[in-house]
Amino acid sequence: MDSQFTPRINGARLWQSLMDLGAIGATPKGGVCRIALTDEDRQGRGLVVQWCREAGLDVRVDEIGNVFARRAGTDPDARAVATGSHIDTQPSGGKFDGNFGVLAGLEVMRTLNDLGIATRAPLEVAFWTNEEGTRFTPVMMGSGVFAGVFDAEEARGQQDRDGISVGDALASIGYLGAHPAGDVPGGMYAAYFEAHIEQGPVLEAARLPIGVVSGALGQQWYDVTVLGQDAHAGPTPLALRHDALLASARMIEAVNRIARDEAPHGRGTVGFVEVTPNSRNVIPGRVDFSVDFRNLAQAGLDRMDAAMRAAFGGIADMAGVTVEIRQVVKFEPCIFDAACVDSVRRAATRLDLPHMDVVSGAGHDAVYVAGRAPAGMIFVPCKDGISHNELEDALPEHIEAGANVLLLAMLEHAG
Amino acid sequence: MDSQFTPRINGARLWQSLMDLGAIGATPKGGVCRIALTDEDRQGRGLVVQWCREAGLDVRVDEIGNVFARRAGTDPDARAVATGSHIDTQPSGGKFDGNFGVLAGLEVMRTLNDLGIATRAPLEVAFWTNEEGTRFTPVMMGSGVFAGVFDAEEARGQQDRDGISVGDALASIGYLGAHPAGDVPGGMYAAYFEAHIEQGPVLEAARLPIGVVSGALGQQWYDVTVLGQDAHAGPTPLALRHDALLASARMIEAVNRIARDEAPHGRGTVGFVEVTPNSRNVIPGRVDFSVDFRNLAQAGLDRMDAAMRAAFGGIADMAGVTVEIRQVVKFEPCIFDAACVDSVRRAATRLDLPHMDVVSGAGHDAVYVAGRAPAGMIFVPCKDGISHNELEDALPEHIEAGANVLLLAMLEHAG
Numbered sequence: 001m002d003s004q005f006t007p008r009i010n011g012a013r014l015w016q017s018l019m020d021l022g023a024i025g026a027t028p029k030g031g032v033c034r035i036a037l038t039d040e041d042r043q044g045r046g047l048v049v050q051w052c053r054e055a056g057l058d059v060r061v062d063e064i065g066n067v068f069a070r071r072a073g074t075d076p077d078a079r080a081v082a083t084g085s086h087i088d089t090q091p092s093g094g095k096f097d098g099n100f101g102v103l104a105g106l107e108v109m110r111t112l113n114d115l116g117i118a119t120r121a122p123l124e125v126a127f128w129t130n131e132e133g134t135r136f137t138p139v140m141m142g143s144g145v146f147a148g149v150f151d152a153e154e155a156r157g158q159q160d161r162d163g164i165s166v167g168d169a170l171a172s173i174g175y176l177g178a179h180p181a182g183d184v185p186g187g188m189y190a191a192y193f194e195a196h197i198e199q200g201p202v203l204e205a206a207r208l209p210i211g212v213v214s215g216a217l218g219q220q221w222y223d224v225t226v227l228g229q230d231a232h233a234g235p236t237p238l239a240l241r242h243d244a245l246l247a248s249a250r251m252i253e254a255v256n257r258i259a260r261d262e263a264p265h266g267r268g269t270v271g272f273v274e275v276t277p278n279s280r281n282v283i284p285g286r287v288d289f290s291v292d293f294r295n296l297a298q299a300g301l302d303r304m305d306a307a308m309r310a311a312f313g314g315i316a317d318m319a320g321v322t323v324e325i326r327q328v329v330k331f332e333p334c335i336f337d338a339a340c341v342d343s344v345r346r347a348a349t350r351l352d353l354p355h356m357d358v359v360s361g362a363g364h365d366a367v368y369v370a371g372r373a374p375a376g377m378i379f380v381p382c383k384d385g386i387s388h389n390e391l392e393d394a395l396p397e398h399i400e401a402g403a404n405v406l407l408l409a410m411l412e413h414a415g
Numbered sequence: 416m417d418s419q420f421t422p423r424i425n426g427a428r429l430w431q432s433l434m435d436l437g438a439i440g441a442t443p444k445g446g447v448c449r450i451a452l453t454d455e456d457r458q459g460r461g462l463v464v465q466w467c468r469e470a471g472l473d474v475r476v477d478e479i480g481n482v483f484a485r486r487a488g489t490d491p492d493a494r495a496v497a498t499g500s501h502i503d504t505q506p507s508g509g510k511f512d513g514n515f516g517v518l519a520g521l522e523v524m525r526t527l528n529d530l531g532i533a534t535r536a537p538l539e540v541a542f543w544t545n546e547e548g549t550r551f552t553p554v555m556m557g558s559g560v561f562a563g564v565f566d567a568e569e570a571r572g573q574q575d576r577d578g579i580s581v582g583d584a585l586a587s588i589g590y591l592g593a594h595p596a597g598d599v600p601g602g603m604y605a606a607y608f609e610a611h612i613e614q615g616p617v618l619e620a621a622r623l624p625i626g627v628v629s630g631a632l633g634q635q636w637y638d639v640t641v642l643g644q645d646a647h648a649g650p651t652p653l654a655l656r657h658d659a660l661l662a663s664a665r666m667i668e669a670v671n672r673i674a675r676d677e678a679p680h681g682r683g684t685v686g687f688v689e690v691t692p693n694s695r696n697v698i699p700g701r702v703d704f705s706v707d708f709r710n711l712a713q714a715g716l717d718r719m720d721a722a723m724r725a726a727f728g729g730i731a732d733m734a735g736v737t738v739e740i741r742q743v744v745k746f747e748p749c750i751f752d753a754a755c756v757d758s759v760r761r762a763a764t765r766l767d768l769p770h771m772d773v774v775s776g777a778g779h780d781a782v783y784v785a786g787r788a789p790a791g792m793i794f795v796p797c798k799d800g801i802s803h804n805e806l807e808d809a810l811p812e813h814i815e816a817g818a819n820v821l822l823l824a825m826l827e828h829a830g
Binding site for chain 2: 198199200201202205217219221229230231232233234235236237238240243245246248249250252253256259260263264266267268269270271272273274275278279280281282283284290292294360361362363384385386387388389
């Protein structure tokens, strides 16, 4: 490749592909409902596979329904350089979450075809099964099976609320493949890049088109139950109360303080609260709530866990209530491969695209793939930081910029 | 009456009557479900009316279904001295709330019959329609109509969820009387006393059998809506959040602080909370909650209202959310008649019953009656302060003590 020549993807074609794919499962408010392994997912997969075949890519499907489309390289011994994401959506999802990463990968292939560029290493674009975890749990199922985090047979046995298994659902939409999960022809990827909308407000606030993703926050989720004593709001003086909600309010404040103490990467969120009996003139005897802690280092998560237990215990004692804390989810923090991160940063620089290093607050398929292969991610801004919402939106110039960074980063590794 | 002789009620008979009435609508856990104007209420009313007639009392029913049972006095010009409460219950109510006051009044009549005591003034025991407000709103309907707070025709037009009106329900159980509400033969009561379980923990904590009730707290209830912005818990840094729940937690703490600043009579309670979308990894964009403020003086309630508006506004600004406060209920504070309160205190002293002055945190029929006649209340402890619950319980010796205080207080006024 001529070092003076910087290839560019076709932004209009990529945008049109996003709109075309977004039409499958389109919702009245401009969003998309294309839940994993439904008939809409079958239609979406079919369209993307058709596009891949039209681009001359070789398509294979693995035993958990992950789809890989390969563009051959010139060196038969070279390991592939890959990209990908997911095309399933939330029930009230948008056109960009996941879909952007897959179609940006396809656009890279189309661009190389247009320009007649052959790479030394093969290139692959993947779409991973059931990233969203809406119908079947766990989330990021396909990439998790690929990475060996989940067993393929166990994952296929997971059932939805109607008792339909992942395996049956895959078979019924025609995507129960034979290829062993995690087996990459020619050996595990030399590098994996995933382009994604940020799903947060940081890039937009900084007015930057590109985020160089250095890692992903680890997550520890908890269920908390606070038990006090129901009592009449009128006859019960403050000093004789065992108010589970007042104690919970103080714990919610503590969750925020604990996260602030772990700036800049600490996150603490209470998103779910259930009050019992939830009657306006009864002092609540029971409150159940969730805690979601995130941090970039496990040591930070450990500090947050300890600080929460200490704070909640003290608050409970003061308020005359009891508290029970159960950890329900744990994702390890992920630091992306330094060389991959550098490639993303270098690509943005070469393209004169203003950028900053960011961390991903959410989980992504790249986080699981990073357990098996060097990986990195590229973020582009989304409107108001909104995602998992029909209002999800992104600017064509940011979508184009992100795909151009993906192109250059992949080319750097594919030679 | 001989000043050396102190008459006593029959505690065993009163207890047995409470158990017999509690058998109508009895629940498996030992509570009572006898909701106003249901067939269970008809049966309960029938039993009490039968007992009143057996005691030689003259029964009348007014246009809102309030029932009055009168024992004649020796002075044809004397105004009656009255007592009463209610016999309807909460869906998961107990045997004592309301029922105690009515049957204690009946026991006063029975005792005077047993002892052959004639009073100068007539005596009345009333049970008021629909104190609990479970099926039909507003609460304390019967005493409110009696006191002129509600219009009788409007109250009869109130409908339950099935569209059945109070008037039709009264007619169907045979209690749509002809007597004008608020019209007392011989003129408005000279005094009204109501015995009631405390429904709170103060007397039990103080180990005292009698509470001399000096007044009832005024109440101001609010609906509060906090609007922020839904966002992903992971990708959204703390500084860029508009977390409606974190703001609400601080407001819940503020409600408690504002009430503490109004010690000893200030009460502040958040009993109801609804979080939207209430998903564990989404920062809540909306929280709706209730505020219940109580205080013994209107000036105190006004201070609490102002303090809340100032605190909530400041918290909302700090958290980048908006807050809307709507007042939905208002009950004026009530100071009971000094002579009636003194009579209760004197009766307890004469009976060597340890007692303290207390205020009622909840509304009672006596609060409405106090708008028309000198009134006072007698509280007895209930187990763990629990009421509106099938676990509601009271000790026979406290029930007996309260009825004896009622007897002496009524006799003091009836001559």
